[in-house]
Amino acid sequence: MAIISTAGLARTFQTKRGPVEAVRGIDLTVRPGEILGFLGPNGAGKTTTLRMLTTLLAPTGGAATVAGCDLARDPGGVREKTGYVAQSGGVDPTISVREELVTQGRLYRLTKPQAAARAEELAGQLHLTELLDRKCAALSGGQRRRLDIAMGLMHRPEVLFLDEPTTGLDPGSRADLWDLVRRLRDEYGTTVFLTTHYLDEADALADRLVIVDKGTVVAEGTPSALKLTYAGSVDATLQDAFLAITGRGPAPQDQTPVAV
C-alpha cells in the first residue's frame, strides 16, 4: 500500500505570455517508510510538485493521495499528517527557538503542555537544547536547518517533505542531517520525500530515486539500478546516469588538443 501516489499530477501556470506547463503529469508511488530522492535539473518541476503534494498549490490536472487523504478533497487531512520543510526554511529571526517550536506545535493542534514537551524532546534529539532560548537569527546555518526540520516534525508526521535540505550546509552538518533522516525512518518509520541537487546525497541517502525532467518522470529505481541501466555499470557514478537520463551531458570534447 503506497503512502503517496499520484496519477497525472499536473500544474499549468497562466502567464502573460501564455500558459506554462511547469508539471505535465507526474505518476509516482512512495511506499511507507521509504526515503525517496526526487531529482531533476533546475526548472524540471520539483518544487512545483512538492508544493502541490503539500497543499500549497492546487493541481490543474491529475490526482494524488497523500497519507491516505485525497489531495483535492481533503487537504486538511494531508496537512495534519505531513510535514514540509521548504528550501528557505520559515522561522522568524526575531522570535526565540522555543517560541517558534511551541507555536508551530499549537498550529498543529497540540495543547500548550504537549507542544512544550514536544519542543523539549525534539530539541534534545536534534541538539538544539542549548539554543532553545536564543533568537532564531542567532543560529548558524546547520543549526537553522535542524530547527527547520524540528518545525516540520512537531506533530510526528507520517510523511516528511524536504526541499533541498542540505543546500548551503558544510560537510559536517550535511553528514549530521543524513544521519537524522535515516534515524527518522529507522526509529519512527517516517516516510521521507526529499529533493536534492547533490547526487552523492541521493546515492547515500535515498532507497529509491525518481528523476523528473520537463515536468514528467523520466526514470525511477534504486541508485544502483539507474547506474546499471543508464550508465552501463553499477560502478558508474550517479552523475553519469543522471546526465544520460536528462540528456544534458557536457558538450562533446574537441578532439584537437588546445595549443599551449
Add this chain to the structure above:
Amino acid sequence: MLLHDIALVFGRYARQTLRSRFQMLFGILMPLLYLLFFGPLLTDLPLGSHGSSWQVLVPGLLLQLGLFGAAFSGFAVIIEKQTGVLERMRVTPVSRLALLLGRVLRDALLFVFQSVLLVLAAMAMGLRAPLAGVLIGFAFVGLLSMSLAALSCAFAMTVQTPVEFGPVINSIAMPSMLLSGLMLPMALAPGWLDVLSRFMPVRYLVDAMRDAYVGEYATSSMLYGVIVALCFATLAVTVGTRVFRKAGA
C-alpha cells in the same frame, strides 16, 4: 476551533509587537506632529462645528493614524512571504481565516492603543470631549484599521516585492486622507469636492466621530458612519479571506 486558531495567530503577532517599542510607538509620530504643529492653527478658525477645533481635528487624526498604519500592514505579509514563514504556517492545518484575522486583530488593537496615547496628548493640548464619544471613536478606529489591514494583507499576498507594494498603497492612502476630510471637515468644501468625498468610506466615519466628540450620538451622520464602517469591514474581511484561502500565493 476557529477561535482557538485566531487566538493562536493573534498571540504570535501580539507578542512580537509587545517586544518592539518601536512598532508600538512609531505610528503615532505623524499624527502627533499634526497635533502639535497643525492643531494650534485651527483654534480660532470657523470650522462649521459646535465644538472646539480640537473636537474636529482629533477624530480626523485618529482615523489618519488608522488609515496610514493599517494600509501598510501588508508589508509584514511580504516579509513573511520572503522568509518562508507564511508558507510554513500555510502547510499546517490552521484555519486560513485565522491566519488573516489573527494578524488583523493585532493591528486593530495596536492602532487603538496608539489612539489612546494620541487622545491623551490631545487632552494636554486642550481637547475636551465626552468619554462616551471618545470610546465610540476608538471603536471606529478599530473597525477601520481591521478593514484596511485585511485589504492591505490581501493585496500583499498578490504582489512579489515591497517595491510594488509601497507606492500603490501610498497613492491610495494619500488621496483617501485628503478626500475624506480628515484634516478639515468637508463641510467647508465647495460642492464638487463634497460630492467627490462622499465616495470615500472614511468620510462617513470621520463625520460620525466628530458628532460623537461633541456628544451628539443620535444623528444621521452617526447612523451612516456605523453602517459604512460595518459594511466596509465585512467586505474587506471577505475579500481578505478569499485571497488567503486561495493557494499558491
